[in-house]
Structures are given as C-alpha cells and as structure tokens.
Amino acid sequence: MHELAVTQSILDLVLDHAAKADATQITKIYLVVGELSSIVDESVQFYWEIIAKDTLAEKAELVFRRVAATFKCLECQTVYHLDGQVVFCPSCGSSRIEILSGEEFYIEAIDIET
Numbered sequence: 005m006h007e008l009a010v011t012q013s014i015l016d017l018v019l020d021h022a023a024k025a026d027a028t029q030i031t032k033i034y035l036v037v038g039e040l041s042s043i044v045d046e047s048v049q050f051y052w053e054i055i056a057k058d059t060l061a062e063k064a065e066l067v068f069r070r071v072a073a074t075f076k077c078l079e080c081q082t083v084y085h086l087d088g089q090v091v092f093c094p095s096c097g098s099s100r101i102e103i104l105s106g107e108e109f110y111i112e113a114i115d116i117e118t
C-alpha cells in the first residue's frame with residue numbers, strides 16, 4: 005500500500021507540472037530511488053499502470069535510477085558503502101554513523117510533449 009500512496013503523489017506532481025507547461029503528453033519520468041528506501045520498482049510500475057490510465061501520463065515510461073547507500077563514520081570519518089547487511093564502520097567498527105545517501109526518493113526530471 006505504501007507504493008500506492010507514493011505513486012499517487014508522483015502522478016499528482018507530474019500532472020501538475022504538465023498542466024503548467026501546456027503538455028499534451030508526458031513521455032518519460034525519471035525517478036531517483038535510494039537503496040535504503042523501501043520503494044519497490046515493480047510495485048510503483050504496477051500501480052502506475054492503474055492510476056495513470058486516461059491521464060496525460062498514461063504512456064509515460066518510468067525510469068528508475070538507484071542510488072547506493074553511503075555512510076560516514078562519526079568516529080574516524082571513514083566514508084563507505086553498504087556491504088550486505090553490515091552497517092557498522094569497516095575501519096573501526098563504530099556504530100556511530102551518519103547516512104549520507106540512500107534514503108532518497110524523488111522525481112529527477114520529466115519529459116513532455118507540447
């Protein structure tokens with residue numbers, strides 16, 4: 005159900021943008037999805053085909069770009085990527101870490117036809 009709400013908000017945003025730009029059709033939507041976000045591409049695609057029907061975005065292609073999870077250790081300042089399920093610092097083992105990226109989910113760009 006989570007993805008349904010997310011997909012609805014994407015649709016609302018792109019339709020709003022398309023209306024302002026006098027678009028006749030939305031052709032592509034570029035989405036950025038962090039590795040740590042719980043968004044599942046297939047679920048978004050699934051809901052999209054249902055809710056975008058009969059709108060300007062009906063034929064839009066969804067393009068997903070995954071962003072790797074990046075952490076920074078607050079003890080030794082090491083910056084590292086997620087390795088499996090291990091999130092502790094690989095250098096000093098600290099669990100005092102900051103998430104630099106990987107939680108994002110947003111629309112990067114859309115292509116329209118006017």
Ligand SMILES: [Zn+2]
Pocket residue numbers: 077078079080081082093094095096097098
């Ligand atoms: Zn460390």
